[in-house]
Amino acid sequence: MKQILLTVVSQEKQLLKAQVEQITAPTATGEITILPEHIGLFSKLETGELRYLVDGKVESLVISDGFITVSPDSTVTVMVDTAQFARDISLQKAEEAVKAAQETIKASPEDRRELLMAEASLKRALLEIRIAQKSKKTTI
Amino acid sequence: MSSARQIKQRIKTAKNISKITKAMEMVSASKMRRAQAQALATRPYTRALQESLQKLANEVKTDIHPFLTAHESGIDVAVVISTDKGLCGGLNQNLFKEAMAWQKEHPHSKLVVIGRKAVAFARIYGLDVHAQFTDLPDTVGSNDTIAISTLVSKAFIDQTFRTVTVIYMDFISTLVQKVRTVQLLPLPKEVSDSFKSENSVEKQSTEYLFEPSPEEILGDLLNYYLENTVYQSFLEAKASEHSARMVAMKNASENAGDLMKELELSFNKSRQAGITSELLDITTAILAQKGK
Incomplete structure (x- = not known):
């Protein structure tokens, strides 16, 4: 057959x-x-x-x-x-992605140099905090 | 003997780091294997899709689907698929270098960035971003990438986008990943040509029924084709990410081992030096007493 x-x-x-x-x-x-x-x-x-x-x-x-x-x-x-199912909500998701990008652009200042400096100083500050916390732990 | 203690501390640090990197290496290795298996598992679908398109091309004379024809209005767009997390060697740097080169060639262009690293990259270099996607799961399913293909296909049909290109890391082997730039829309020539050449070639005698209409089926199939291409490039990018991370972590573990060896040597040396000088002190003291 x-x-x-x-x-x-x-x-x-x-x-x-x-x-x-x-x-x-x-x-x-x-x-x-x-x-x-x-x-x-x-x-x-x-x-x-x-x-x-x-x-x-x-x-x-x-x-x-x-x-x-x-x-x-x-x-x-x-x-x-x-x-x-994902296709049904994909359009909404796509719009969200576009919105997210616009928000990132809005959140970042016009001057790129300023942005870089701010980011660098933030990183340094965070690092300092972490080091401070760590050294506290070890002394106790 | 503070220096000996310092060295001991450093040995401990290196040891801890090597433990972490070793664990990350193993995690990446298993994730890489899974990503590779996933990429292999999609082959039957891709083949079925291509065969169906081929058959359809033999039967239908329509080549006027918007995905197949180029138009002049709109901007060029590149989809850059990067990673969410770092610690994967030069993977993202190579990717971004290519993205920058592409940007230079296409002055009026925008990017669709995927992954936190690409978002940060676009921000720092002040690139024009159309959309961003972050936090995709480690095992991407086809439903995770559909939003991206919907976004580009819709804007392409609206003529907001002139062309759509994908830039991603192609997985070649565990050690080698290469940047690849693929044009997504309009669909590459192989696909559209199969429809155009059909007119000259004698039609095959096999008869096909279409339900509902050939045009509708073609539209659906091309949409699946686009989605599948996007999904494939995601799988490749994921496999590349995990293998790059695995190699980077392996190198890190090896370096930590080397460092530990070096530090242990200098620790032993300083310990021995301490003992020697103590012995010297004792013997001089004894000799001095005997001399009296």
Whole structure:
């Protein structure tokens, strides 16, 4: 009996690679079932359950949004997106990063020389405090 | 004998420091191994993505996706991936040297800085910073880098950015890390060319179904491609950071060992000198008494 080579990958690692007999996947346009020698197909996947048949037994895998690519030579690649949640809040995070940069610029004085001097004197002061604390400890 | 005591104190200090550096070395070694394994684990995804893009390129005639076409308005932007913590040898210095060179070549440019070290660098040199990201976890997941790719892709489509480049340390081996400058947007030629050359080549006979539309799938795939490229460069940068730190700490431990040896020698010498002079005193005293 002909089989399909199913590969499931996420951005971070390969989740599954197996010879299966049949695959049922939740696509954007509805659930589809793929049998060997299916014609070529590109489709978007939705969050749901990916079921596949191995030795007559149904196994399943929960997947997030992603892609399914079916090649005519009976290989199926499923790319799942593990970072779905992060994408939803990514715009907000990006804006935060821009804001953080602007705050850094605002916080630093116009004159760079002044900034460097201030930073150097702060470092020296901190060092002095630490040395003072340490020598106190040793004398007691 | 205050000098002997001072030397003893210094030996103790060196010993303590070497203990710390040894511990840091081991921590970095394990983190480096993890980062390397992580970089390897992403290969199947990258391959699947490239294969899908290739197949799509054979089928679809659209090469007018905004990611693939260059435009003239906007500024040049470089994403500089540095570290949050120091003590990793010349890693960040090499990176910043390259960033400065890039800045010189592109006068109207801004930086997106990642890591505390890059933030400090941009501040000290007064560079124009568009955004900053700090405190990324040691094991970066793909969801940690998405904000960065969203930021650049959105600004690129808005035509606020003309080009986007990534500057990071590429992991070559434990001992060698090289600065790498990669153009992120518009997507490199290999990707866009595969779409353009398609017109001349005879279309393959394999038929593909697209659900929903080829254009939508292309847009999504290219977005994943961009995210994946950013993620990959992060993994490389992390592996470089940890290996550079490991080597730096190894050198530090070795130096501390050398220092301890040297100090012990001079401590023993001064102790011996003390004994000798005491002996001399005693013998002269005895001789003087006998002489009486």
